[in-house]
Amino acid sequence: MIEVIAPGPYATVQDLGRPGYAHLGVPRSGAADEPSLRLANRLIGNPEGAAGIELTFGGARLRFTTGTWVAVTGAACPLELLRPRGTAPDDAAPGEPVPQGMCAPFWVPAGGELRTGTPETGLRTYIAVRGGLDTPVTMGSRSADSLSGLGPPPLRTGTVLPIGPTSGLPPIIVDAAPSPGLGAGVLLVLPGPREDWFVPGALTTLCAEPYEVGQDSNRVGVRMRGARLKRALDEELPSEGMVAGAVQVPPSGQPIVFLADHPPTGGYPVIAVLTPASLARAAQLRPGDRVRFRRG
């Protein structure tokens, strides 16, 4: 089991979410930076969709009651492991913090405590444990959905997270994976589906000057501040299905990039959609970051 001593600013349990229910009004949810969760799971021999912890701005302290293999991916944080007395190797005194690396499996002994610092760049850090988190399943997923409230609430001090069985999992065969990095501040977009609802050149405007990431961004969407995107059609768009990565433009003209917990339908036109790789990158943008859109 894992006992949450401190969750950091915002931490949730995430797997790959609830695909297949959008027509019932259910957001997909799941890890905002999905490739990072998948990588963390692969590193320790888990199925890629096992549930892990998604941290926002790091800052977590977790105590492990059982010895566990762990991998941490996504936004790079300083990692420290505090071993309980009697289990320290020769190079560290009992109880002294030992640094650990990102994107590499490491062993946390029973009674050990993992501390994550604050990432210098990027926003979301993923902690996977061998066996996966064995928290309750709602509609096929353990994910916490911030929009609909499905799944468990965010982690709090004292939250206990059971770990699933490890029998039958393949052995751990990777020492470390090269960190995929967060990429330059560029998001690739494919035009449409509603670019014709905007004035000619709106897509060029989107891709011209950088936008700044707003403070009110969250798992639903990244709110961009920058050049206004003007509409050519003023009529109301009938509600239609929305995809993750959609660049939706409300009447303010300031685009919102939809992330994992986006509403499954919406009534504002979508000028363009991020490529899947850029969607993961968008999930790592933090308030104040500057980012450029480019046609993919």
Next chain:
Amino acid sequence: MRIRRAGEWSLLVETGSLEISHRLDTLLRADRPAGVVEIVPGPATVLVTAPGADLTRLRDRLLHLLETGSTIDAGSAVPAPPVTIPVVYDGADLDEVAALSGLSPGEVVERHTGRELVVGWLGFAPGFAYLTGLDPALRVPRLATPRTSVPAGSVAVAGPYSAVYPSASPGGWRLLGRSTTAVWDVTAEPPALLTPGTRVRFLAVGEP
């Protein structure tokens, strides 16, 4: 009819009408093309998402369905009977809806129960179904200030739609009454009682 690209993995089919959206939705669910994970009907569109699939083939398939689907006799399948939802008509806004529509509260109830409604699509919250076909006399604007919490089971109207709140949530629709029928249950499959195309009949009852 036009099929628009919505990113690398999705196509947005313009159907132009809710009826064709429902027909395409039914055809796609009955014989789901490979790789399709989401089919989301809307009032004038159907969004089809198929990560990693060949979208050129999918587009051809959708065009074919749109061409042939209109000739498929919708009556060949026996339609499911309408879902009856019992309602206690004691909602906080019943009198105001009556005043806005120039009817008596009793007439509002008669008109709300007098027609079969059809689930257009779901949105706003899990299990929240937009019911179409509302008597035009009952078209009233939303509340100027939404309530911070509307109880689950509240039966409400706004604009051309009616709905049953699937769970407690903020809401700006006008409340006519309450139903004891659970329209949302995460342990059921499907978890929503009201899915797109489902026909619905409200039934006035006394205290449940």
